[in-house]
Amino acid sequence: MKIYHTGDWHIGKVFLHKSFIDEQREVIGKFLEKVESDMPDLVIIAGDIYDKSIPTVEAVGLLNETLSKLVMEHKRKVVIISGNHDSADRLSFGSEMLEDKGLHIVTDVVKSISPIELEDEHGKVNVYAVPYISPMKARAVFPGEEIKDHDDVARVVIGKICEKLDKSERNICIYHGFVTNSGERLQESESERPLSIGGSDEVSAEYFKDFDYVALGHLHGPQKVKTERIRYSGSLMKYSFSEQNHRKGITSVCLGEKQVGSAEMSCNIEEIYPSRDMRIIEGSLEELLAEDLSEAEREDYIMARIVADGELYSPKDKLDKVYKNILRIEIKRDATRLEGEKAEFSRANFREKSVLELFRDFYAEVTDMELEGSKEEKLASLLENMDMEEF
């Protein structure tokens, strides 16, 4: 059985005032192309389908279109869980009616305790799709259990699943959360919203040891946890500059025959590249402006980190001429350079300088030339005639 494991689509995401719906349409389009050529038996989307509990009309449209293609055109089986960004109730619209079309949208944790039963040439595959649920809501669902944090939620829910697990069959678990192996450091991103304020988000990977594959959602970088069988697919595209070095794509899993202990399994990442990458550039303004770039690189989403000691004159206007999609500019004050030749042009002593002196510094900074004598005279006479109280 070939499985496409993806998640954290965050459809409708806005980052730094920029809507990424067009980029999402692009990467989801590339995902659909891979589905069409590879024809996986099962597509898993492990939560955070939408970015907001009330998604935009465009986001609803894109998901609708995508699921329709998967189910109607490609006739693939699809299992979706809701993540911490999704409204379970909104996402579940139509879910019961869509089940026998092969689309399972699981948003009710109680339902996740019974498997979705699939089959291939090696026999049955049980899919346990566990949607995100907060500890508070989980306490209401399982009143007899002691649930303080996310680890307790997983202990209770996965525990109930494992009570009835037939280990002679192949079993897949889908889960949305922060699953860790003690001592192992996971790759986190700035675009992941913490699951709890103050309390611990972490869930022990130990609970998942009896599954043949665990398809995780929540972290945006593709990675394994503890074993090859417990994996985050990561998001389909970068949602923060902290992800600039991530390899984004789909985790493609081949699940073979059940052996003693667990099923044969192999996986690889099917990478997906958007036409516009997201990356950080760093250097002096001159260095950033002088970069030798391809047309495509000019179009990338850029965070420019300008290393500077002096004042900068319209850095955004200048960078915009070279980079078409700058999302953020940061100025990094370079302490080592401050010691050097340009140190006199600092804010430190500007109050002691005359307006003429300040302008002379500014002119030199912007043009890299000294203010000529004749220009300086003109300026001086201009300044004399002005009401200096305005300064």
Add this chain to the structure above:
Amino acid sequence: MKIYHTGDWHIGKVFLHKSFIDEQREVIGKFLEKVESDMPDLVIIAGDIYDKSIPTVEAVGLLNETLSKLVMEHKRKVVIISGNHDSADRLSFGSEMLEDKGLHIVTDVVKSISPIELEDEHGKVNVYAVPYISPMKARAVFPGEEIKDHDDVARVVIGKICEKLDKSERNICIYHGFVTNSGERLQESESERPLSIGGSDEVSAEYFKDFDYVALGHLHGPQKVKTERIRYSGSLMKYSFSEQNHRKGITSVCLGEKQVGSAEMSCNIEEIYPSRDMRIIEGSLEELLAEDLSEAEREDYIMARIVADGELYSPKDKLDKVYKNILRIEIKRDATRLEGEKAEFSRANFREKSVLELFRDFYAEVTDMELEGSKEEKLASLLENMDMEEF
């Protein structure tokens, strides 16, 4: 073919700060009971499914549950159009996937030009489901056409349908708007939102003359337009006090064999009663308080119109003891009574009266007794000792 025609469910409606979701669950439950016992071949919901373009989670849940029951449990064919209150894009989620489950959610006016084809023992039935579209949006969809108002929209869309209409077959049209027959006065309600500001909402019934049945939505009172075949089902429950005398329910239509001109047709209203009615009570406060009421009548949603000439002392508190669900209180000044015995207690001359006189009037009004001499003396001495500037 038996058809259940309903519409204007306005799920999630809030009226006078009161959510009606529980009442909606109740009347939709009664509708489902009728479906279960009557098993109509087709259920039509003629727009304004939700009350808001972004429905609440509860509203989404109730519609989802209802449609799941209709389609999964009762296996009925269902055709829905979006109305002026619905977001076409949000309502259409899953629509393509749900079509072969027998659920058609039509929100795209272009699709409405091709029929949904059904069949019964007498042959084919073509259903043209025309969603609401504003004249502005219609101009973008049909750029070659001159569209100024809703009548133009209907002329163009219904015109395109009629171009290809096979009049030897039976044809049903579903439409959401203000369809009128010139000279005929329709029953309107306060809960219907005007379709245009300033311009005309009206659409000529003439366009629909070739259909065997026209299932209309928008007006909340069940009524026919021009002929028996063009009908508003009205809403399932009252959404304003202007509807207090409406008979609410489902229009149940029997569509028989095609004859020369049109098909055999008969219809009746299957009434639905919520456990709490909505009605206006009117009379003096004493009359309203003295009404002989059943337990159920005490629970009704009430607008109390108190006919009064003098001041009223805590009318809401008093009425709340008798009527459990008062949504609005209006005071109706009775000009005829003002001439009578209580006329002296009016606001007109209160500035000329002393505080003691004002209190004497107030006491008489509230208690229906004269202020006793001893009490009046006490009050007078109290008032003397007070700093009257506070008044």
